Amino acid sequence: MGQYILRRLMIAVPSLLGISLVLFIVLALAPGDPFSELATNPNVPPEVGLALRAKFGLDDPIYLRYLHWLVAMAQGDWGFSFTSRVNVDTLILQRLPTTLYVIGSAQVLALLIAIPVGVYAATRPYSIFDQIANTFAFIGFSLPTFFTGLLFILIFSVKLDWLPFVYTTDIQATGVHWLIEELRQGIMPVMVLGLFQAASLTRFVRSAMLDVIRLDYVTTARAKGLGQARVIVKHAMRNAMIPVVTLVALQIPAVFGGAIVTEQIFRIPGIGSLLITSILANDTPVVMAVTFVFACLVVLFNLVADVLYGWLDPRISLR
Amino acid sequence: MAGSTLVFPSAERRAYSPWRETWRRYRRHKLAVVSAVLLLILIAAVVLGPFVWRISINDIDFNSRLEGPSLAHPFGTDDLGQDILARMIYGGRISLAVGLMAMTVSVTVGTLIGALAGMSRGALGHALMWLTDLFLSLPQLPLLLLLIYLFRDGLKAVFGPEGGIFILIVLVIGGLRWMPVARLVRAQFLSLREKEFVEAARALGASQARQVLRHILPNAVGPVIIAGTIDVAAAIIAESTLSFLGLGFPPDTPTWGRLLYDAKDYLDIAAHWALFPGGAIFIAVVSINFIGDGLRDALDARKVI
Numbered sequence: 001m002g003q004y005i006l007r008r009l010m011i012a013v014p015s016l017l018g019i020s021l022v023l024f025i026v027l028a029l030a031p032g033d034p035f036s037e038l039a040t041n042p043n044v045p046p047e048v049g050l051a052l053r054a055k056f057g058l059d060d061p062i063y064l065r066y067l068h069w070l071v072a073m074a075q076g077d078w079g080f081s082f083t084s085r086v087n088v089d090t091l092i093l094q095r096l097p098t099t100l101y102v103i104g105s106a107q108v109l110a111l112l113i114a115i116p117v118g119v120y121a122a123t124r125p126y127s128i129f130d131q132i133a134n135t136f137a138f139i140g141f142s143l144p145t146f147f148t149g150l151l152f153i154l155i156f157s158v159k160l161d162w163l164p165f166v167y168t169t170d171i172q173a174t175g176v177h178w179l180i181e182e183l184r185q186g187i188m189p190v191m192v193l194g195l196f197q198a199a200s201l202t203r204f205v206r207s208a209m210l211d212v213i214r215l216d217y218v219t220t221a222r223a224k225g226l227g228q229a230r231v232i233v234k235h236a237m238r239n240a241m242i243p244v245v246t247l248v249a250l251q252i253p254a255v256f257g258g259a260i261v262t263e264q265i266f267r268i269p270g271i272g273s274l275l276i277t278s279i280l281a282n283d284t285p286v287v288m289a290v291t292f293v294f295a296c297l298v299v300l301f302n303l304v305a306d307v308l309y310g311w312l313d314p315r316i317s318l319r
Numbered sequence: 320m321a322g323s324t325l326v327f328p329s330a331e332r333r334a335y336s337p338w339r340e341t342w343r344r345y346r347r348h349k350l351a352v353v354s355a356v357l358l359l360i361l362i363a364a365v366v367l368g369p370f371v372w373r374i375s376i377n378d379i380d381f382n383s384r385l386e387g388p389s390l391a392h393p394f395g396t397d398d399l400g401q402d403i404l405a406r407m408i409y410g411g412r413i414s415l416a417v418g419l420m421a422m423t424v425s426v427t428v429g430t431l432i433g434a435l436a437g438m439s440r441g442a443l444g445h446a447l448m449w450l451t452d453l454f455l456s457l458p459q460l461p462l463l464l465l466l467i468y469l470f471r472d473g474l475k476a477v478f479g480p481e482g483g484i485f486i487l488i489v490l491v492i493g494g495l496r497w498m499p500v501a502r503l504v505r506a507q508f509l510s511l512r513e514k515e516f517v518e519a520a521r522a523l524g525a526s527q528a529r530q531v532l533r534h535i536l537p538n539a540v541g542p543v544i545i546a547g548t549i550d551v552a553a554a555i556i557a558e559s560t561l562s563f564l565g566l567g568f569p570p571d572t573p574t575w576g577r578l579l580y581d582a583k584d585y586l587d588i589a590a591h592w593a594l595f596p597g598g599a600i601f602i603a604v605v606s607i608n609f610i611g612d613g614l615r616d617a618l619d620a621r622k623v624i
Contacts (some may be wrong), residue, residue, distance in 0.1 A: 019457060141608075260461065265583070291465050296460075297458075299458070302456055
């Protein structure tokens with residue numbers, strides 16, 4: 001198992017490098033030059049501009065620039081935010097926990113809905129329950145998160161006035177009240193993201209389960225006289241979950257996309273809303289760093305999925 | 320197996336052309352048929368709408384601001400008194416066009432890469448699949464935002480504000496969604512190229528291009544059609560998301576996502592402003608997804624209906 005994890009890590013490093021290369025190429029191909037203002041400013045003599053360009057390595061060949069950028073990123077030197085005047089890494093570290101909290105709870109909610117519903121639907125294929133679940137799942141993943149978010153605000157904040165629609169980090173309460181308020185303001189964003197994820201996961205859990213439930217070893221387990229619950233949970237589900245883990249990992253990029261939207265709707269101070277505000281404020285260092293953090297998180301979650309995969313199916317880690 | 324005996328219903332059915340057979344299977348999926356009708360109505364509405372509903376999208380009328388649905392304005396008005404129906408018709412054209420064009424881009428790129436990877440037996444195939452996996456693990460929306468942020472001004476200068484953004488959004492959305500198609504096409508090619516009929520074509524001296532275009536590709540087209548259908552829905556959602564975040568089309572271009580973006584601060588006093596465009600996005604996306612589901616039933620030859 002240890003060796004397997006190590007091998008997976010070795011695969012994660014090239015893909016991180018690949019992603020960083022893609023990001024760098026995008027940045028290098030983009031029109032616009034950080035020093036163009038210097039060139040047109042009559043107060044700056046041209047030789048000063050040229051000296052500055054040379055100092056920051058803008059005239060170096062492209063592979064050298066990439067190496068410099070990579071080394072700086074690896075050393076944690078992510079630059080300086082133009083608008084908020086702090087280091088990019090402190091800015092991101094401030095925001096990251098909120099995003100991870102919302103995404104994590106949403107993912108847990110999605111699994112809590114999708115696995116029971118999907119498994120139950122698979123044990124009774126084409127029943128009324130299955131058809132209703134299927135239709136709801138279809139509607140669920142056809143509703144874009146930004147529209148469900150607005151609908152939730154309309155219903156639960158404007159009409160019913162049950163939940164706050166703006167997420168705050170400085171709640172004016174202490175102790176139990178603080179905790180209740182914190183949970184209350186999290187309900188809508190987590191529901192929006194979680195239900196969207198649950199919709200696509202349910203269909204997938206159902207089909208993965210249907211594939212397994214027909215296999216001979218499940219029939220054998222039944223023939224041995226085991227109860228339905230035991231056969232489903234102990235025998236069928238463990239194998240059905242293997243493709244589900246892959247799908248959850250493959251969906252992580254989409255989850256981050258959904259998080260950006262929900263953070264924007266509910267004004268959650270996470271890295272998604274940081275990305276949007278920095279784009280609108282032309283704050284390039286922050287934009288680059290946040291995109292890179294998103295990429296790193298995707299690779300990290302893929303790694304976690306691979307490890308889970310090896311645990312669920314020991315044959316994989318032996319290969 | 321229906322084809323192994325010569326009982327007459329199956330013998331009669333064999334006379335159908337492939338497209339007719341597909342339609343026969345598609346009709347069984349009731350929701351897919353309803354969705355196809357809905358989508359056609361939606362397309363007709365946005366294409367023919369401006370000829371019937373003649374209010375301009377920029378008619379400002381401060382006397383009727385934020386009004387709910389009425390006879391004069393069936394979908395109500397926005398904060399400048401502009402007619403939401405007229406704006407939705409205009410925006411719908413863009414949203415649907417972006418969906419179709421982005422799908423064309425992603426299917427073309429995906430088929431090309433998948434076919435290359437499926438036919439090559441050496442390092443090229445591995446490299447292309449590595450590239451596909453790399454693209455699959457890119458964070459889509461952040462990258463989409465980044466690309467639009469970086470290239471927006473350059474393209475605006477060349478193609479004008481609306482045209483430039485249109486090209487950029489189509490290319491970027493299409494360029495980040497080709498991977499599933501590439502994987503599908505590669506998998507199809509890997510199995511099809513070893514089939515006897517392809518081997519027979521090879522034995523008859525068919526060139527590689529002829530084998531691909533004439534024998535392999537037509538048999539691999541079913542899954543690509545299904546994936547392409549779903550890509551249209553995904554592209555519509557992607558475009559609306561960008562506009563909703565305020566980073567898509569310019570403010571005076573009322574795409575459905577942009578209308579929602581403008582409406583979101585008036586939810587308490589003018590809910591209709593958000594509900595109509597949101598509903599339009601939902602209807603378009605859900606009907607396209609159901610059509611995809613119907614096509615999956617119809618094009619999967621192994622499934623007996």
